[in-house]
Amino acid sequence: xxxxxxxxxxxxxxxxxxxxxxxxxxxxxxxxxxxxxxxxxxxxxxxxxxxxxxxxxxxxxxxxxxxxxxxxxxxxxxxxxxxxxxxxxxxxxxxxxxxxxxxxxxxxxxxxxxx
Amino acid sequence: xxxxxxxxxxxxxxxxxxxxxxxxxxxxxxxxxxxxxxxxxxxxxxxxxxxxxxxxxxxxxxxxxxxxxxxxxxxxxxxxxxxxxxxxxxxxxxxxxxxxxxxxxxxxxxxx
Numbered sequence: 001x002x003x004x005x006x007x008x009x010x011x012x013x014x015x016x017x018x019x020x021x022x023x024x025x026x027x028x029x030x031x032x033x034x035x036x037x038x039x040x041x042x043x044x045x046x047x048x049x050x051x052x053x054x055x056x057x058x059x060x061x062x063x064x065x066x067x068x069x070x071x072x073x074x075x076x077x078x079x080x081x082x083x084x085x086x087x088x089x090x091x092x093x094x095x096x097x098x099x100x101x102x103x104x105x106x107x108x109x110x111x112x113x114x115x
Numbered sequence: 116x117x118x119x120x121x122x123x124x125x126x127x128x129x130x131x132x133x134x135x136x137x138x139x140x141x142x143x144x145x146x147x148x149x150x151x152x153x154x155x156x157x158x159x160x161x162x163x164x165x166x167x168x169x170x171x172x173x174x175x176x177x178x179x180x181x182x183x184x185x186x187x188x189x190x191x192x193x194x195x196x197x198x199x200x201x202x203x204x205x206x207x208x209x210x211x212x213x214x215x216x217x218x219x220x221x222x223x224x225x226x227x
Contacts, residue, residue, distance in 0.1 A: 002157065002159070004157075042203075042217055042218070042219045042220060043158075043203070043217045045214065045215075045217075048214070056214050058214075088156070090157065090158075103149065103160055103163055104160075104215065105160065106151075106157040106158050106159070107157060108156050108157045109156050109157055
């Protein structure tokens with residue numbers, strides 16, 4: 001158990017809909033990262049937050065957005081869903097600013113299936 | 116452009132064999148290299164390497180970094196079926212705000 005909690009574990013939704021994925025980082029971690037992993041694809045970095053502020057953006061579509069709240073939990077919002085958005089979405093966290101912060105720890109992921 | 120290349124892409128061996136997975140990288144201002152194991156779901160952390168030539172070891176797994184030749188290897192001895200997974204390598208450049216650059220992974224299958 002990495003200490004990173006993601007909900008829901010699985011969800012199935014129709015095209016055009018919107019979903020919210022939630023993540024609680026490890027206790028003490030200030031940075032949260034979101035990744036997308038499609039079947040047979042590598043990890044695609046989406047976005048990073050540090051202490052409530054957006055820190056870096058990767059290959060995140062405009063239909064997707066995220067935020068990190070004062071209690072450090074984060075949400076990834078996916079809207080106008082398309083079949084191609086079906087993937088495993090990981091949240092990861094790390095301590096920022098210390099040597100140990102080089103290691104990021106992953107949650108179990110949220111399986112999204114768009115039908 | 117920074118990149119991480121892992122080889123082979125996939126590998127099938129028999130239980131008891133020893134395997135070596137490779138990770139080469141091209142990044143500006145290298146800081147550290149990390150190995151993860153991904154089974155069904157979340158990648159789990161294995162090793163972090165920052166210094167060249169120092170082996171990290173955990174049970175049957177070991178890894179070493181060569182900063183001159185820009186690569187790392189992950190060795191697994193006496194493989195077991197539970198070692199079957201995708202092994203991911205990632206590199207952290209300096210000053211990157213902790214943006215890891217990921218390799219595509221090596222899919223390892225251990226046959227009984």
